[in-house]
Amino acid sequence: MDDPVLLTGAEGRVGSAILADLESKYDWRLLDREPPAEESSSDFFVADITDYDAVYEAVDGAGAIIHLAGDPRPEAPWNSVLSNNIDGTHNILQAAVDSESVEKFVFASSNHAVGNYETDERKPELYRPHDGFRLDGNELPRPSNLYGVSKATGEVLGRYYHDEFGLSVANVRIGNLTEGHPPKDYERGQAMWLSYRDCAHLFDCCLQADYDYEIIYGISDNNRKYYSIDRAREVFGYDPQDNSAHFD
Numbered sequence: 028m029d030d031p032v033l034l035t036g037a038e039g040r041v042g043s044a045i046l047a048d049l050e051s052k053y054d055w056r057l058l059d060r061e062p063p064a065e066e067s068s069s070d071f072f073v074a075d076i077t078d079y080d081a082v083y084e085a086v087d088g089a090g091a092i093i094h095l096a097g098d099p100r101p102e103a104p105w106n107s108v109l110s111n112n113i114d115g116t117h118n119i120l121q122a123a124v125d126s127e128s129v130e131k132f133v134f135a136s137s138n139h140a141v142g143n144y145e146t147d148e149r150k151p152e153l154y155r156p157h158d159g160f161r162l163d164g165n166e167l168p169r170p171s172n173l174y175g176v177s178k179a180t181g182e183v184l185g186r187y188y189h190d191e192f193g194l195s196v197a198n199v200r201i202g203n204l205t206e207g208h209p210p211k212d213y214e215r216g217q218a219m220w221l222s223y224r225d226c227a228h229l230f231d232c233c234l235q236a237d238y239d240y241e242i243i244y245g246i247s248d249n250n251r252k253y254y255s256i257d258r259a260r261e262v263f264g265y266d267p268q269d270n271s272a273h274f275d
């Protein structure tokens with residue numbers, strides 16, 4: 028990817044993980060509604076993702092977008108996810124198509140788009156290494172909250188913009204990104220742990236690979252897992268280095 032890459036929500040945790048390993052690899056444009064905490068050598072756009080004109084300015088001329096900006100709280104109320112997550116994702120997809128420069132759109136979806144597959148019958152066994160239950164991205168959404176509804180809606184918006192306008196779209200259902208080590212005393216979090224370096228590597232893969240429309244899971248290669256990473260390996264060349272079991 029020689030063209031600039033726009034990273035929205037760049038000031039957050041996922042953005043920090045990506046930039047920690049990939050800052051020098053791409054010609055970044057960064058966007059966040061918060062100004063940068065540290066000086067950056069990249070172009071930085073302070074803008075709200077729901078402001079079409081400001082977003083278009085950041086998008087135009089970029090070859091790819093990693094879209095992270097939004098309300099990440101599982102307990103976020105409807106008015107927030109409707110604006111920040113649904114309107115915001117629609118806005119940037121429309122700007123991507125209008126610009127005619129963007130080829131790839133990588134969307135930060137979430138485990139909460141499918142959180143209600145974790146039924147009382149399956150819990151807690153599905154969080155344990157011997158359990159064979161796997162979600163692989165072909166299943167229908169089963170959101171566990173309104174935030175999860177907004178993430179499933181973002182995936183469907185991407186489907187529309189792929190089918191109608193030919194945008195390559197990768198939806199990464201991110202598990203639990205935690206720096207340094209997996210969450211302690213939290214089996215679910217250990218099963219869907221995504222380390223910082225695997226996070227950066229996975230988003231790098233999404234910028235490098237060729238694909239049409241994909242839904243993949245963003246977790247490390249944990250012994251405990253109920254998400255398959257086979258598709259991420261096969262289509263994107265994802266080769267995670269970390270495993271929450273190494274911290275037991």
Ligand SMILES: NC(=O)C1=CN([C@@H]2O[C@H](COP(=O)(O)OP(=O)(O)OC[C@H]3O[C@@H](n4cnc5c(N)ncnc54)[C@H](O)[C@@H]3O)[C@@H](O)[C@H]2O)C=CC1
Nearest residue numbers: 036038039040041060075076095096097099135137201204
């Ligand atoms: N951290 C995790 O484990 C997971 C994160 N995700 C998704 O990844 C994305 C990033 O999450 P985090 O980095 O953890 O969150 P974060 O809260 O650390 O970062 C989000 C960033 O987006 C910005 N932002 C929020 N609303 C905005 C708006 N309307 N316009 C412009 N910028 C806005 C915030 O200022 C912040 O810098 C989110 O979409 C979240 O739903 C999904 C699953 C797991």
Ligand SMILES: O=C1O[C@H](COP(=O)(O)O)[C@@H](O)[C@H](O)[C@H]1O
Nearest residue numbers: 099100101137138139202203216
């Ligand atoms: O989508 C997200 O998921 C992670 C993990 O969910 P949790 O229910 O185990 O906390 C969450 O930490 C993050 O804030 C959210 O955006």
